[in-house]
Amino acid sequence: MTLNNIAINTLAEEPTTFGQIADGKVALVVNVASRCGLAPQYEQLEQLQRTYGERNFTVIGVPSNQFHQEHKNAEDIAQYCSATWGVTFPMTERVKVNGSGAHPLYKELTQAEDASGKAGRIKWNFEKFLVHPDGRIKRFRPTTKPDDPAVIAAIEEWVAPAQ
Numbered sequence: 001m002t003l004n005n006i007a008i009n010t011l012a013e014e015p016t017t018f019g020q021i022a023d024g025k026v027a028l029v030v031n032v033a034s035r036c037g038l039a040p041q042y043e044q045l046e047q048l049q050r051t052y053g054e055r056n057f058t059v060i061g062v063p064s065n066q067f068h069q070e071h072k073n074a075e076d077i078a079q080y081c082s083a084t085w086g087v088t089f090p091m092t093e094r095v096k097v098n099g100s101g102a103h104p105l106y107k108e109l110t111q112a113e114d115a116s117g118k119a120g121r122i123k124w125n126f127e128k129f130l131v132h133p134d135g136r137i138k139r140f141r142p143t144t145k146p147d148d149p150a151v152i153a154a155i156e157e158w159v160a161p162a163q
Contacts, residue, residue, distance in 0.1 A: 003018050003019070003022075003131060005017060005018075005019065006019075006108065008092050008103065010092060010093065011078055011092060012078075013074060018105055021058075021060055022060065022131065022133070024056070024133050025056045025058045025133065026052075026056060026058075026130065027058050027059070028045070028059045028129070028146070029060045029105075029130075029131055030060070030126055030146075031063075031106070031122055031125055031126065032062065032063050032064070032081075034076075034077060035069040035071070036070075036124075038125055038126040038143075039125075041146055042081065042087060043085055044145055044146035045059045045146050046087055046089065047146075055160045055161075056159055058089060059090075060089065061081070061087065061091040062092045062095060062106075063077050063092070064097045064122075066096055066099075069125060098110075098121050098122050106122065109131075109139075112129060112137035112138070123141060123142055126142045127139070127141060127142050128140040128142075128144065128146065128151065130151070132158050
């Protein structure tokens with residue numbers, strides 16, 4: 001299965017696919033949670049969207065309550081992200097990221113290894129997967145901030161040159 005064909009709903013509950021959301025761009029896919037201590041990463045994610053959005057890049061937020069730190073419904077998630085962090089990047093429906101009920105997107109993404117060569121389960125909220133349109137994936141663990149030099153270097157390597 002290719003990532004692009006994986007069905008997923010938007011936060012507004014509109015059916016789509018990962019490929020339609022990513023739209024041929026380099027995508028930083030992040031399992032987000034509004035009530036997590038790492039939620040300030042939303043600010044850095046939004047800054048990445050603003051900095052690289054014109055260079056064939058997008059952040060994709062994927063709310064998850066797997067660690068019991070996300071709002072119960074899409075309306076509350078959308079309100080929180082907009083009002084608190086000014087989020088403009090695409091968001092999907094709330095999904096499970098681990099276990100037998102994990103969303104197919106995460107069943108695929110978690111096969112990717114991080115910098116230390118470890119694949120598998122999502123450790124916590126705000127785990128990041130940089131996905132190239134050709135299917136290559138770079139994985140960054142939750143405590144690696146979106147503006148970490150390793151994340152920026154990976155984005156810079158894959159996005160269109162600055163004009």
